Amino acid sequence: MFAIYIKLRIGQFKRVSLPTYSDLIEETHTSQSLGFDNIFPNELCERGGQMIFIKLRESIEKNKLYVHCNGKLLNQNDFQVDKTILSFESPVCTQNRKDVEVTAHIEKTLGYTTYTVPYHLHGDHSEPCGVINED
Numbered sequence: 001m002f003a004i005y006i007k008l009r010i011g012q013f014k015r016v017s018l019p020t021y022s023d024l025i026e027e028t029h030t031s032q033s034l035g036f037d038n039i040f041p042n043e044l045c046e047r048g049g050q051m052i053f054i055k056l057r058e059s060i061e062k063n064k065l066y067v068h069c070n071g072k073l074l075n076q077n078d079f080q081v082d083k084t085i086l087s088f089e090s091p092v093c094t095q096n097r098k099d100v101e102v103t104a105h106i107e108k109t110l111g112y113t114t115y116t117v118p119y120h121l122h123g124d125h126s127e128p129c130g131v132i133n134e135d
């Protein structure tokens with residue numbers, strides 16, 4: 001399904017056409033540029049264990065995607081790709097780290113994209129993290 005949207009400002013779009021049910025765009029889209037359109041959440045718990053979701057600009061076959069998190073290459077079992085959504089679990093904050101750094105690269109292409117999400121103290125973040133407070 002696709003429809004025409006106009007961009008109002010960063011992160012806000014307004015639909016200006018009726019939705020069209022077709023896979024025309026996927027069939028004709030051959031560009032292999034990788035871009036992160038969006039990442040969720042925008043803050044992470046220092047204790048890790050949260051799912052990070054990254055909206056890719058286009059769907060990419062999982063086995064062509066190389067994802068590094070804090071410098072470590074994730075293996076194919078460590079992340080999921082559902083059409084244009086890349087997801088994986090956030091790592092525990094290690095000493096001296098202030099953020100999670102995600103780098104993604106598509107096989108046989110030049111360049112890579114990096115995104116960082118800041119760590120917050122367990123007692124100081126707004127999104128629920130699912131870690132039971134043992135204090």
Ligand SMILES: [Zn+2]
Pocket residue numbers: 045046047121122123125129130131
């Ligand atoms: Zn937490």
